[in-house]
Amino acid sequence: MASTFKPTTIEEMETDNARLRETACAVCAETYEDRVKAQTPHCKFGEEGICCKNCSMGPCRITPKAPRGICGADAHAIAARNYVRSIAAGTSSHSDHAREILHVLKSSSPDGNYQVRDEVKLIKLATEWGVKTEGRDIYDIAHDVADVGLLEFGKPDGFQLFTRRATEERQKLWEKEGIQPRAIDREVVTAMHMTHMGNSSDAEALVRQGLRMSLANGWGGSMIGTEITDILFGTPTVWTTEGNLGVLEEDYVNVVVHGHDPAFSEMLVTACEDRELVEYARSKGAKGINVVGLCCTANEVAMRHGVRMAGNFLQQENVVLTGAVEMMCVDIQCIFPALATLTQCFHTKFITSSPIARIPGSEYVEFHPETAFQQAKDLVRAAIDNYQNRDQSKVYIPSTKQTATVGYPTEQIISHLDNVTNSHIEELGTYKPVIDAIRAGVLRGAVAIVGCNNPRVRPDYSHMEIMKELIANDILIVATGCAAQMATKAGLLNKESKILCGDGLKRVCELVDIPPVLHMGACVDISRMMLLATGIAKDWGVDITEIPVVGCAPEWMSEKAVSIANYVVSTGLDVYLGIEPQVTGSSQMMELITEGTRKITGAGYIINKDPHELVKSIIEGIEAKRTALGI
Numbered sequence: 001m002a003s004t005f006k007p008t009t010i011e012e013m014e015t016d017n018a019r020l021r022e023t024a025c026a027v028c029a030e031t032y033e034d035r036v037k038a039q040t041p042h043c044k045f046g047e048e049g050i051c052c053k054n055c056s057m058g059p060c061r062i063t064p065k066a067p068r069g070i071c072g073a074d075a076h077a078i079a080a081r082n083y084v085r086s087i088a089a090g091t092s093s094h095s096d097h098a099r100e101i102l103h104v105l106k107s108s109s110p111d112g113n114y115q116v117r118d119e120v121k122l123i124k125l126a127t128e129w130g131v132k133t134e135g136r137d138i139y140d141i142a143h144d145v146a147d148v149g150l151l152e153f154g155k156p157d158g159f160q161l162f163t164r165r166a167t168e169e170r171q172k173l174w175e176k177e178g179i180q181p182r183a184i185d186r187e188v189v190t191a192m193h194m195t196h197m198g199n200s201s202d203a204e205a206l207v208r209q210g211l212r213m214s215l216a217n218g219w220g221g222s223m224i225g226t227e228i229t230d231i232l233f234g235t236p237t238v239w240t241t242e243g244n245l246g247v248l249e250e251d252y253v254n255v256v257v258h259g260h261d262p263a264f265s266e267m268l269v270t271a272c273e274d275r276e277l278v279e280y281a282r283s284k285g286a287k288g289i290n291v292v293g294l295c296c297t298a299n300e301v302a303m304r305h306g307v308r309m310a311g312n313f314l315q316q317e318n319v320v321l322t323g324a325v326e327m328m329c330v331d332i333q334c335i336f337p338a339l340a341t342l343t344q345c346f347h348t349k350f351i352t353s354s355p356i357a358r359i360p361g362s363e364y365v366e367f368h369p370e371t372a373f374q375q376a377k378d379l380v381r382a383a384i385d386n387y388q389n390r391d392q393s394k395v396y397i398p399s400t401k402q403t404a405t406v407g408y409p410t411e412q413i414i415s416h417l418d419n420v421t422n423s424h425i426e427e428l429g430t431y432k433p434v435i436d437a438i439r440a441g442v443l444r445g446a447v448a449i450v451g452c453n454n455p456r457v458r459p460d461y462s463h464m465e466i467m468k469e470l471i472a473n474d475i476l477i478v479a480t481g482c483a484a485q486m487a488t489k490a491g492l493l494n495k496e497s498k499i500l501c502g503d504g505l506k507r508v509c510e511l512v513d514i515p516p517v518l519h520m521g522a523c524v525d526i527s528r529m530m531l532l533a534t535g536i537a538k539d540w541g542v543d544i545t546e547i548p549v550v551g552c553a554p555e556w557m558s559e560k561a562v563s564i565a566n567y568v569v570s571t572g573l574d575v576y577l578g579i580e581p582q583v584t585g586s587s588q589m590m591e592l593i594t595e596g597t598r599k600i601t602g603a604g605y606i607i608n609k610d611p612h613e614l615v616k617s618i619i620e621g622i623e624a625k626r627t628a629l630g631i
């Protein structure tokens with residue numbers, strides 16, 4: 001049967017957006033577009049990274065007339081210090097998220113709210129970390145593993161345990177360059193100390209600390225977050241689901257989960273499936289309960305339960321503007337404080353749950369592991385009670401949505417590769433089939449597309465153009481975070497989107513039964529991508545810098561993204577950015593992040609705001625790596 005698949009265009013997405021802005025006008029609500037206008041033009045000093053307020057003699061701003069701050073710091077020192085502080089905030093965010101998950105693991109018990117779902121992964125990790133497993137109760141092992149993980153944050157000596165998973169060459173290079181990451185908290189504290197008034201003004205030394213600290217994230221905090229989340233909630237498997245605003249339902253109680261920490265959303269999803277609560281929703285005139293995700297929480301629950309995804313970062317206000325959301329429950333990170341005032345224009349209850357993300361105007365229900373499920377059930381009941389308050393005159397739900405296949409952690413990718421019909425027995429459980437496909441040129445390479453969307457560029461457009469161009473050129477994409485959500489909205493996670501691929505990638509998609517963009521999870525799961533690239537390099541027997549695999553963040557906005565970009569570069573993979581880091585006021589910093597890091601890690605940034613030029617340079621970069629490998 002001929003495919004009826006049609007990708008969603010950027011214009012279709014923008015039409016939905018414009019229609020929802022009419023609702024915003026009708027209810028006198030402002031949206032991020034209004035605030036972008038109010039903030040334009042942005043402060044030039046901030047944009048270029050040359051404003052310092054690290055002491056109260058300032059703020060100092062660098063101009064040709066005033067090339068040094070009061071203490072004598074120049075543009076290079078100031079831009080470098082600001083940049084490193086961004087990496088510190090990003091590293092802290094991912095890592096503190098991981099620490100919370102470790103505490104949840106520590107509280108896990110057979111009859112409590114949180115259980116161990118992936119015992120095999122737990123035993124593997126326990127063995128890797130030297131925790132005794134033989135003859136022991138699984139929860140005793142889990143609690144000891146949690147203790148080892150928690151020590152990764154503050155241990156006085158040694159380096160991050162997960163760095164041993166990197167290739168030997170990488171580990172030696174990190175040691176030689178003095179960027180092997182120590183305890184996570186230590187790296188962040190050192191960075192904050194170095195950037196305090198009167199300490200480092202040497203941009204290169206600061207960039208090196210940025211690399212080291214980012215490794216404490218990518219090969220520390222983030223990797224711990226991903227591993228422990230898998231142990232607690234299950235390693236993701238492949239699910240078919242749907243994405244975009246059309247997943248909200250007119251006749252259902254709509255509950256939206258938003259943020260990053262799955263400990264909260266997992267409980268809410270389970271509560272929304274509770275038979276008694278579904279019956280209660282029916283007794284109130286709804287057809288049932290519809291739980292959907294936003295941002296990275298959407299990725300977490302989609303790849304473990306098939307929960308449908310309402311959209312990415314800049315879609316968070318649109319979801320409320322449909323007028324059909326009874327409750328928006330948020331945990332941590334990437335939550336607009338603006339949601340508090342926006343939800344007040346509707347009947348929507350806005351629930352914050354973490355002491356890390358307190359927002360005035362929200363209803364604060366602090367979530368505790370011991371009472372988590374009961375709290376979730378109470379919230380869902382309150383959402384059901386709120387259904388009767390929906391004002392139908394304000395409701396408009398765009399019908400746009402796409403089918404999506406999600407849930408490809410490294411384990412799934414390897415097991416799918418084993419299905420390649422001509423695989424030899426010795427290739428099973430390895431990356432050899434994909435390496436063969438790359439060597440043969442059926443696949444030209446792979447790109448990890450990650451990150452947010454950002455009104456500094458036409459939102460989602462860069463993602464869409466770059467993804468389409470790459471798959472048309474036989475380049476496989478792995479995606480996380482809001483980039484993965486964009487691919488969902490566009491239809492690129494639909495297996496039928498293989499019609500947009502070049503002949504080689506199309507054949508791979510058919511043979512392995514995958515979409516051309518593989519959904520690997522949330523932004524914390526970019527650590528999975530580091531292991532994927534490491535696995536390819538190890539099985540290929542070449543250095544990681546040599547493989548035709550790169551990273552790309554076309555529309556990044558958060559400090560987490562700065563930390564991520566640094567650990568990807570530290571791992572030896574080039575990173576293509578569509579938004580300039582805020583260091584353009586320093587020629588030395590621009591040189592350091594694009595070329596200087598190449599002398600340390602073998603990789604660096606390539607920056608271009610034009611998506612067509614950026615994708616052209618990605619393809620050239622991949623082809624150059626192929627040529628260097630002689631393939």
Ligand code: SF4
Nearest residue numbers: 052055058060069071
């Ligand atoms: Fe100005 Fe130096 Fe103080 Fe920064 S640290 S605000 S450049 S005096």
Ligand code: MSK
Nearest residue numbers: 296334451452481482
């Ligand atoms: S949610 S960090 S907007 S990817 Fe992870 Fe999306 Fe970026 Fe937040």
